[in-house]
Amino acid sequence: MSYSGNSLAMSDMFVLLTGATGGIGEALAQALAQRGANLVLTGRNTSKLEQLKTCLKVRFPECQVTWIPADLRSETGISNLVAKIKESNLKINVLINNAGVSDFVEFESQSAEEIFKQLDLNLRSPILMTQKCLPHLKLHPRSMIVNVGSTFGSIGYPGYSLYCASKFGLRGFSEALSRELHDSSVDVVYVAPRATQTNINSATVDLLNQDLGNDVDSPELVAQQIVSAMERGRPQTFFGWPEKLFVLINAIFPNLVTQSISKQLHTIKKYLDVSGRA
Numbered sequence: 001m002s003y004s005g006n007s008l009a010m011s012d013m014f015v016l017l018t019g020a021t022g023g024i025g026e027a028l029a030q031a032l033a034q035r036g037a038n039l040v041l042t043g044r045n046t047s048k049l050e051q052l053k054t055c056l057k058v059r060f061p062e063c064q065v066t067w068i069p070a071d072l073r074s075e076t077g078i079s080n081l082v083a084k085i086k087e088s089n090l091k092i093n094v095l096i097n098n099a100g101v102s103d104f105v106e107f108e109s110q111s112a113e114e115i116f117k118q119l120d121l122n123l124r125s126p127i128l129m130t131q132k133c134l135p136h137l138k139l140h141p142r143s144m145i146v147n148v149g150s151t152f153g154s155i156g157y158p159g160y161s162l163y164c165a166s167k168f169g170l171r172g173f174s175e176a177l178s179r180e181l182h183d184s185s186v187d188v189v190y191v192a193p194r195a196t197q198t199n200i201n202s203a204t205v206d207l208l209n210q211d212l213g214n215d216v217d218s219p220e221l222v223a224q225q226i227v228s229a230m231e232r233g234r235p236q237t238f239f240g241w242p243e244k245l246f247v248l249i250n251a252i253f254p255n256l257v258t259q260s261i262s263k264q265l266h267t268i269k270k271y272l273d274v275s276g277r278a
Contacts, residue, residue: 008093008142008187010035010231014064016085016092017041018072018129019099021048023198024148027223028098029056035227038064040090042081043099044071066090072099072125073117082132093143094230095133097126100148100166104205106272107161115162122166127173137186146230147174149192151238154247155257158268167192171236178235191229192247193222194240208271212264215240 015032019025020041029039033056041049049067056065068084071077085092100122103114130145137143152160153167174190181188195201195209195216209216217240229237238244250257261268 008144008230008233010037010227012142013037013094013144014090014092015039015094015096016133017096017098018070018125019043020067021045021052022098022200023219024193024196024222024226025098026052027219028096028226030059031220031223031227033060033063033065036063037094039066040085040092041065041067042070042072043067044069072129073120075128078125078128078132082129082136086136091140092133092136093140094146095129095137095144096146096148096226097129097170098146098148099125100200102160102163102200104159104202104208104272106159110162118162119166122163123169123173126170130173130177134186138184140185142185142187144187144189144230144233145174145177146189146191146226147171148226149174149190151192151194151240151243151247153192154238155250157261158265159272175235187233188235189229189233190236191226192236192238193217193225194243196222204271208268211267211271 010032013032015037017025017029017032017039020029021043025043029041029052033039039056041052043049046069049069053065053067056063066088068081070081072081101118103110103118126147137145147170149170150163150167152164153171156164171190171192174188178188195214197216197218222239225237225239238247246257
C-alpha cells in the first residue's frame with residue numbers, strides 16, 4: 001500500500017511485539033498501550049513477560065494484553081508461536097520485529113556460534129516471523145509490519161561488522177517487501193534508531209559513546225519515535241541528528257563518512273581491545 005498519511009489507528013491495532021522485555025521493547029509496549037493498542041507480548045523470560053503484563057493492566061486497564069513465551073532463534077520456536085496465536089484466536093494486524101542482539105567486538109575474534117547468533121536473531125528471525133504472519137495480516141483491511149533496524153543498517157561501523165550485516169539485511173528486506181506488497185493491505189515500516197541506552201550495550205560501549213561524544217537516546221524516546229513512525233506509515237524513518245544526515249551522506253558520498261570514522265578508529269580500537277579481553 002502506498003503511503004497516504006491515513007495509517008491504521010492505534011485503537012484498532014492488535015500488536016504482536018517481539019523482544020517485549022528488552023529496553024526498547026518494554027518502553028514500546030508502554031507507549032502502544034497508552035495510545036490504545038492491544039498487545040501480544042513475546043520473549044524468552046516468562047517472569048518478565050508476566051510482570052510487564054501486570055504493569056500494563058494496572059496502568060491501562062482497558063488494554064488487552066496477552067503474553068506468549070517463545071525462542072525466536074529457531075524456526076520451531078517461531079512456528080510454535082504463530083500456531084499458539086492462531087489457536088488463541090488472536091486477530092493480529094500489526095507485527096513488530098523488535099527482538100535483537102548486538103556485540104561490540106573485533107570481527108576476527110568471533111566464533112561461528114556468535115556469528116550465527118546475531119544473524120539468526122537479527123535477520124533470519126524477523127524474516128521468518130514476517131513470512132509466517134503475513135497470511136494472517138492479509139486478512140485485515142489494514143495491517144502493518146514494523147522492522148526495528150538501526151543507523152548501523154545504513155552505515156558500516158568498526159566493531160559492529162555482524163550487527164551491521166544483519167541490520168543492512170533487514171533494511172534491504174523491508175524495502176523490497178514494502179515494494180512487493182505495494183498493492184496489498186499491508187504496510188511495511190522500517191525504523192532506524194541511533195545509539196540507545198539498553199542492556200544489550202556493554203559498559204565498554206557506554207564508555208566509547210561517552211569518549212566520542214555520541215548522543216544516546218532513552219528507550220522511552222525511541223519508543224515514542226517508533227509509535228510516531230507507525231502513525232505516519234512511511235516505509236523508512238531514521239531517528240536522531242546528525243545520524244540521519246550521515247545516513248544520507250554515506251549513501252551518496254561514502255568516502256566522506258569513511259574519512260570521518262577513520263579519525264575515530266584509534267579510540268574505537270582502544271575500546272575494542274578492552275571488549276575483547278572482557
